[in-house]
Amino acid sequence: MSGPLSILVVEDEAFTRQLICVALQATGYAVRDAADAETALQIAAEERPDLALLDVRLPGMDGWELCSRLRESQELPVIFLTALGDEEHIVKGLRAGGDDYLVKPFSPAVLVARVEAVMRRAAGPRASIIRLGDLTVDLGSGRVERNGRALNLTATELRILSALARRPGVMVSAQQLVAEIQGHHIPEREARPLMKVHVRNLRMKIEEFPEQPRHIITVRGLGYMFNRRVTDHAS
Amino acid sequence: MSRPLLDREEFDALQELPNPEEMVPRLVSVFLREAEGLILEAREALAADDLVRVARAAHGLRGSGSFVGAARLTEEARLLEQAADRQERSELEAGVDRLAATFGETRVLLLAALEQVTAA
Numbered sequence: 001m002s003g004p005l006s007i008l009v010v011e012d013e014a015f016t017r018q019l020i021c022v023a024l025q026a027t028g029y030a031v032r033d034a035a036d037a038e039t040a041l042q043i044a045a046e047e048r049p050d051l052a053l054l055d056v057r058l059p060g061m062d063g064w065e066l067c068s069r070l071r072e073s074q075e076l077p078v079i080f081l082t083a084l085g086d087e088e089h090i091v092k093g094l095r096a097g098g099d100d101y102l103v104k105p106f107s108p109a110v111l112v113a114r115v116e117a118v119m120r121r122a123a124g125p126r127a128s129i130i131r132l133g134d135l136t137v138d139l140g141s142g143r144v145e146r147n148g149r150a151l152n153l154t155a156t157e158l159r160i161l162s163a164l165a166r167r168p169g170v171m172v173s174a175q176q177l178v179a180e181i182q183g184h185h186i187p188e189r190e191a192r193p194l195m196k197v198h199v200r201n202l203r204m205k206i207e208e209f210p211e212q213p214r215h216i217i218t219v220r221g222l223g224y225m226f227n228r229r230v231t232d233h234a235s
Numbered sequence: 236m237s238r239p240l241l242d243r244e245e246f247d248a249l250q251e252l253p254n255p256e257e258m259v260p261r262l263v264s265v266f267l268r269e270a271e272g273l274i275l276e277a278r279e280a281l282a283a284d285d286l287v288r289v290a291r292a293a294h295g296l297r298g299s300g301s302f303v304g305a306a307r308l309t310e311e312a313r314l315l316e317q318a319a320d321r322q323e324r325s326e327l328e329a330g331v332d333r334l335a336a337t338f339g340e341t342r343v344l345l346l347a348a349l350e351q352v353t354a355a
Contacts, residue, residue: 015269015295019302022265026258083298105301105309108262109248173253188256222254 004225005119005169006030008049010040010066011081012058016104020053020081023108024115028171028222037061037069044070050169051119053102056082056093064096071097077122079114119170130165132215132226135206137165146206156181157202160195164216169228171219199224238306240337241344245304250352263349266303267342270296274335277315281327289327290319296334305341308334 007029011017017033024031032047034040037058044052052070056063067078079100080093093101099118102111130137136145142158144151153161159181164172174191178184186194199218203210217225249259273292280288293316300309311334318326 013295013298015265015273016298018265018269019262019299022261023252023258023302026252026254026261028253083294104298107245107248107301107304108252108258112252171253175255176253185251188254222257 004028004030004171004219005050005228006032006047007115008040008044008047008052009033010035010037010052010058010063011055012036013055016081019108020111023111027112027115028173028219028225029115037063037066040066041069044076045073048074049076051077051079051115051122053079053081053115054098056080056089064093067097077118079118116170120167132165132168134208135215137161139166144206151205153202153205156198157205160198160202161206161216164224164226168226171223171225173223176223195224238310240305240307240341241348242304242306243348245301245306246345246348249303255352259352260349262302263345266299266305267345270299270305270308270338274331274338277331277334281331286319286322286324286327289331290316293319293334303345305345308337308341311337 007024009017009020009024009031011020011033012035014035017035021031021033032043032049034043037060040052040054043049052067054063054066058066061069063080063082067080070076070078077099078097079102080096080098081102081104082089082093083104090101090103099121100114102114130139134147136143138144139162144153144158144161160177163177163180172180173188174195175185175188177195178186178191199216200210203213203216206215207213215227217227219225249255249262252258273295277289277292280286280292293312296312297309297316300306300312311330315327315330315334318330
């Protein structure tokens with residue numbers, strides 16, 4: 001079973017909650033939301049999200065207590081959301097176990113950047129050699145092997161593979177991939193056919209059955225994702 | 236000095252996010268629908284002299300305008316929330332009127348900006 005990384009959004013203000021969900025879903029995360037702490041605890045117990053965004057000022061149990069309760073049963077990164085931007089509250093939030101602290105109002109760009117940063121930190125130090133099931137990608141030398149046999153990838157294919165393999169489980173749009181591997185932005189409608197060709201060629205080389213890819217998954221209409229269930233990082 | 240109705244830098248930054256073709260229209264659509272509802276909510280709450288509801292509606296607007304670059308609306312919502320919290324009744328009616336007028340102007344700019352984006 002594979003899928004995008006999941007985020008639990010706990011925010012009692014419906015308007016803000018909806019906008020946060022839209023931004024994160026469009027980015028490629030699976031999102032569940034709750035307006036109060038009790039509902040959030042139920043969802044977390046059932047679905048074990050990869051990250052939680054917690055509003056501090058919730059009705060009943062506040063975000064700080066919710067963070068403690070969540071951490072009793074699972075280790076997951078937490079970002080606090082709050083209108084309280086003074087130093088005392090930020091320190092309190094971080095001491096309560098928060099990995100980051102977002103002061104409202106914030107933009108989607110800041111939200112997505114903070115989420116990505118916390119996800120990266122939670123994933124641990126970046127590996128120089130990444131083992132992905134039967135694949136081994138040496139990011140330093142650019143050598144890629146399948147079952148111990150070296151594969152002959154083009155520079156573009158290697159960059160695409162590295163970009164996806166560095167963050168397994170995270171959806172990356174075609175536009176983002178082009179920006180990362182070529183260093184410039186083109187419209188999504190141009191990026192999609194371009195990446196489709198490169199990814200197809202890449203799959204021919206890295207997948208045992210290219211028509212039923214196990215490593216690089218297409219997230220229909222959104223982009224591509226490395227299947228994190230076959231990931232095994234080694235430094 | 237009042238903030239711009241639409242902070243173009245903030246709005247244009249949305250294009251740099253993953254999947255902007257899906258994200259931006261959805262953000263604008265949710266924003267326009269919900270903001271209008273909250274302004275109506277603030278007006279009704281004020282007529283009922285329910286200042287807690289006025290503050291809550293303004294709080295919702297304040298936290299959400301930044302998602303689409305609605306800078307002036309965010310600022311005016313902040314001032315309205317403060318006035319409601321302090322029970323400054325004399326400020327509230329004008330505050331809600333200002334917010335509604337700003338929302339109308341912001342909507343025009345947002346829809347025009349969205350059209351530019353989708354036509355590009």
